[in-house]
Amino acid sequence: MARPQRIFVCQSCGAVAARWQGRCEACGEWNTIVEETSDNTGIGSGPQKAARGKGRQIELVAMSGESADPPRLESAIAELDRVLGGGLVPGSALLVGGDPGIGKSTLLLQAMSALSNRGHDVVYISGEEAIAQVRMRARRLGLAETDVQLGAETNLRDIISTLESGRPPDAVVIDSIQTMWTDALDSAPGTVAQVRASAQELVRFAKKNGTAVILVGHVTKEGQIAGPRVVEHMVDAVLYFEGERGHQFRILRAVKNRFGPANEIGVFEMGALGLTEVPNPSALFLGERDGGTSGSAVFAGIEGTRPVLVEIQALVAQSALGTPRRADLAVASALVSSITGNPLPAECVIFGEIALSGGVRPVSQMDARLKEAEKLGFSSAIVPAGAARPDAGGALKLTGIGDLASLLAHLATSDDTERASRDA
Template sequence: MAKAKKRYVCANCGTVTPRWQGQCGDCGEWNTLTEDVPATVFSQKHDLSRGGRGIEFVPLNRPAELLVRKSTGLAEFDRALGGGIVPGSAVLMGGDPGIGKSTLLLQTAASIARGRKGEPGGDVVYVSGEEAAGQVRLRAQRLGVADAPIRLASETSVRDILTTLGEGDPPALLVIDSIQTMHSDTIEGAPGTVSQVRGCALELIRYAKASGCALMLVGHVTKDGTIAGPRVLEHMVDVVMSFEGERSHQYRILRALKNRFGAVDEIGVFSMANEGLEEVSNPSMLFLSGRDQPLAGSAVFPALEGTRPVLVEIQALIVRLQSGATPRRAVVGWDNGRLAMLLAVLESRCGLNFSSAEVYLNIAGGYRLSDPGADLAVAAALVSALADKPLPEKSAWFGEVSLAGEVRAVAHAGLRMREAAKLGFAKGFGPSDARLASSTLGYEGVNQLANLVDHVMGKP
């Protein structure tokens, strides 16, 4: 057997190098290379085709009992998961510190342990590697779930956890908070290193698949908002979820980034209260609160998150500069590059002048938009702010703007308009579509961005 070789793995992108260096050659991040477990090098004559055990193959159409999803007791959580928790699945949840991940999972664990009307409660195990058991109990009392029959432990050894669980029937739900605090005595390295996170997650997922226990892992995030640890961790689990929101705002969004059992980009919306997280069944009202009268520079956009339409307010402010100072472009909640492109289209195709003005754009409520259909709503807010004229009252705007100044169609336009009509909006502006024009909600098609400018400026 050859001598074991050292290797170093980048915690950001997973690149393997034979020696340590300050900067990763692939992703360019600094100080992300950590020493991995020494790899045992076998001789080239080592034959892996012998000495193993035979495996059983089954036909694809073999009759089998379908797995039944289990509700978390929170409709918004079930929506993001695709209808509930699948037995034997592994869910990885990431989010900024203090955003409410532990609170959400503790409320979920309590709901499953208590059971619902007509359904008995399930056995739930909650293992915290970051807090003592007494600290978790204090949170449970504040949330009003201290009476839930949850088996609670403060432990970081994966061997001890799996040995204890193997002595009885597998639980219905196992919560690990967090995977970066777990360690295995069979792997070298401190908790949180690439090898420890990968090895501990593998053992826990293997137990979940073999026993049918649903597993929920809490993951730390980096300063960029991505889940810390090796990228392979996201490939190992069945569902990757992101718990987002600004701590200065009360709302929280649970977003599915990967889901083997449902649609991706589905969201669940929660509101942080003193008693914990509360479900928001109508998030549009949350993001549109405080709109008493129409103001210049404000437009409403029916965004689409998965299959759920959400109405958000887009705010723009234009400040003319008197001196020759370089104007600022500040954006909160939208892509800065897309704003620069939209300003260039307005100047080139519509004859507007933003070069001597500072432009500020904000998505109300701390919401973050990635839908390309927001182009027309942003353009409407910018033109309204430039002209200092409010847009038509109770109007919604959507559509993608091309570099030629054309307003192009976006997906699920009818669903967006129905959500706007449900909330009392009287008119919609977007791409020309005969089906939308014939709907009960007043609809006006906008073919070119110049038509929008003429509409706002009052030109015939």
């Protein structure tokens, strides 16, 4: 029996070294070299050494032949299908990465539910959450009645045995690849060896059974999918889900796609009921633009195959400070109150974003802000003009402000009214 070979593998980039060392020469990370045992018999070890002899002949075809386009599983989520090049390809492997809490699981749960509603057999395997937690999210998103099959498991052998026990599903989500492990290796889940072996076995399952397999990957502090880069080479497409958790907009970007254009983007908005599509991002970026102010220009750019129009603002002003800034609406109101010596109404809340041009623009989750203010006993609110809808605010009295000049006029009028009432 062959003696197991000892190798030293970087847990950050997957580079193999002949001996242990404190710093990886490939990626420069410190204390990431871990000793592993390779006996060339486990999953991910590659083809076994066979007896020497003649191999079988393979079929060679002409370049000029015709090939049919691969079939697609359309999810009815247009922005997702756009990034994928028209939908999921049966037998393909897809890797989705993004920061924790950015919405990867929400997006994929919505996509699986949409495929299920179209009659496809789909499975969602969670290695990080219990079944009750996934069901709780599904109820919050209004997806509890869909026919998505759920599983909570990290043992790769059990997962693949379950998927192959009957008719292979049309699509499978593995959330996440870093939690999967195989007993063919001694290393812990999340290590380079386990991630590489698990991904290889799942890709093999996808190709063998014609199932579209979607792998969720964690992202490192550098913004790259954790684990060896070889995993990105194994799969057919790599998508990154980008955005700030404090803001409602998300961008799904394809950095690799064997079945469609790379660098394509899809835009989503995170709300109380999950992610909704933003089919026209240009209208979103330009919706509050005031063409009558100086220091504003519109840039026409290209993201993938999609033209995107974005407003660029510039402000030049005399200031004794090195970096003059604009404040938001509440801070501006407090500054006006301090300068004039007139207090703001105690029962009034104020929010909004001031652009460099002086215009007041809406902020995220305005309905939630107004609801909380009403719950705490406030009776009025000064909000951006676009948020002062008749159906917004509930019992609150809303005052829409379009720019700083309107804010100053409103606060002066309020001061005069309050002074007159005190004198009376």
